[in-house]
Amino acid sequence: MAPQTHTAAVLVDKDTHSFTFEQRATPTPGPNDILIEVHALALNPIDYMQRDRGFPAIDYPSIVGSDIGGIVVAVGSAVPSSYPQPGTRVTAFAPSFYEKGKPDYGAFQKYACVWKEMVTAIPENMGLVEASTLGMATYTAMNGIYTAGLPLDGRYTATDKKALLIWGGSASVGASMVQVARIMGITTYVTASAKNHGFLKTLGASRLFDYKDADVVQQIVAAASEDGLVLKHAYDAAGGTRQILDVLKEFKDGQEPVLASAPASIFKPDSPREPGVAVKFVKCPDEPTERSKHFDYIGQIWLKEKLASGEYGVGSKVELVEGGFESLDKALDTLRAGVSGTKLVIQV
Ligand SMILES: NC(=O)c1ccc[n+]([C@@H]2O[C@H](COP(=O)([O-])OP(=O)(O)OC[C@H]3O[C@@H](n4cnc5c(N)ncnc54)[C@H](OP(=O)(O)O)[C@@H]3O)[C@@H](O)[C@H]2O)c1
Incomplete structure (x- = not known):
């Protein structure tokens, strides 16, 4: 009571x-x-x-x-x-x-x-x-999947060659996305300070980069090319818009790449843009019934199951x-x- x-x-x-x-x-x-x-x-x-x-x-x-x-x-x-x-x-x-x-x-x-x-x-x-x-971090990561145009229940294998750039993997919403992507079978290219690479590896990051390296963009593009993967999706947890766009512009052939940005800094008038790359703010569906279904899937199915199985946890x-x-x-x-x-x- x-x-x-x-x-x-x-x-x-x-x-x-x-x-x-x-x-x-x-x-x-x-x-x-x-x-x-x-x-x-x-x-x-x-x-x-x-x-x-x-x-x-x-x-x-x-x-x-x-x-x-x-x-x-x-x-x-x-x-x-x-x-x-x-x-x-x-x-x-x-x-x-x-x-x-x-x-x-x-x-x-x-x-x-x-x-x-x-x-x-x-x-x-x-x-x-x-x-x-868990709340904000998990829902923001799942909203990021939705904003990027991917299905929340997507499951991929190596032959699907699905790849995601995560900028700011050690941010709380970034560490959740590293886990979400690992569970979905997506190969991740993750940036963070070098001191945080260890814990991000344990969460399942595929490839790690230090965003402070002057040539970090070239390193990521080279790594994806080496892996035979095309980066069409990015999730920003830290405000790395310019660098993310510089990566995605190398993968513009065919389907338009999408940057899903958690920080609202993309709304600033001087926020960078790149022709042929979509920039979207991370959010849930606007329509109340669709939003409620979306949250229900995350809270009552996905998170419940993943916590119970131990596949997902505190980032x-x-x-x-x-x-x-x-x-x-x-x-x-x-x-x-x-x-x-x-x-x-x-x-x-
Ligand atoms: N759209 C939404 O619904 C939504 C929801 C939640 C949060 N957000 C926004 O998402 C952002 C992250 O929130 P949070 O709670 O996850 O933040 P946080 O945990 O406080 O972020 C701190 C982390 O940011 C990393 N970082 C800082 N600058 C960076 C850079 N230039 N490149 C890469 N990483 C960098 C740091 O990495 P290192 O220590 O490794 O250097 C640090 O671990 C905020 O802007 C927040 O407002 C949006």
């Missing part, structure tokens, strides 16, 4: 760039929502962007935050019994972005509502801290930040300053 009120970290208005800690009424989950007792929160760049700039747009007062490891306490009246039920340990991707920071749906509180599609039971051997790191190294909700501002400042192959998590 959830208490009547609980602690929440609130963004009170657009001019206050830090969290205010309040007691708020614990919501009753809507018909298609699941109420979760939050035990661990993983942090993402969108959290400090919304705190600092109110972008992506939120309505105030707002509760933001996306990544939860927790326990189901109640389910909405229309949630079928096949979805996680009270008492189930879960990873959850709170729909704060899609609900524009509407308070019931933000992760940064002790009890949060999450759309049923995005609540996934975790295996017994997984802790709630680890579980908290980045987990670093715990002490201090509960009160440490949110400081932890987000640390994230904004830059992390390397690391996911920051707060226990609450």
Whole structure:
């Protein structure tokens, strides 16, 4: 049973760039929502962007935050019994972005509502801290597959010669894509600092490159050619637009190459473009029914199965930040300053 009120970290208005800690009424989950007792929160760049700039747009007062490891306490009246039920340990991707920071749906509180599609039971051997790191990373990687125009349930063999360039493999959304691509049977060309190549190899990266090498573009083009592969798809987890386009332009014959970019920097007026190469922002389907089906596939089929089989798991190294909700501002400042192959998590 959830208490009547609980602690929440609130963004009170657009001019206050830090969290205010309040007691708020614990919501009753809507018909298609699941109420979760939050035990661990993983942090993402969108959290400090919304705190600092109110972008992506939120309505105030707002509760933001996306990544939860927790326990189901109640389910909405229309949630079928096949979805996680009270008492189930879960990873959850709170729909704060899609609900524009509407308070019931933000992760940064002790009890949060999450759309049923995005609540996934975790295996017994997984802790709630680890579980908290999965939501944003997994859904963004799968949205990247969708944005690149590939089927989410695609399975390829060597004869299909499917290849993907992943720029920023050690970013949290990059490390998830390395795993997703490995599971799909896609050969990956992955960039990261050399110190992160070891863990990316264990996640299944096929070929690794240091993006700081002056000739990294030539190295990648040469490696793909050596492997007899054509790079028609790229996923950017780190803002490497120019270099990615320089790789893809070498593979323009036939089908148009696609860059699926997670960073929103592609919307800047001076963001580079290349004739004959499509540049798309990573997102899910816009149409609500299609979106719900898409999330349902990710949360209730793909992620559930892959966690249970052990094929997929935590990508980045987990670093715990002490201090509960009160440490949110400081932890987000640390994230904004830059992390390397690391996911920051707060226990609450
Ligand atoms: N579109 C969406 O739905 C969506 C969803 C989630 C995130 N995002 C965006 O995706 C981006 C990544 O988010 P995140 O949480 O994964 O970030 P993160 O984990 O904080 O990213 C840190 C990593 O970025 C790598 N990096 C930095 N500059 C790089 C460069 N020039 N080339 C290659 N790698 C570089 C670093 O690699 P090394 O330490 O190895 O150098 C580091 O490991 C952010 O811009 C975020 O806003 C978008």
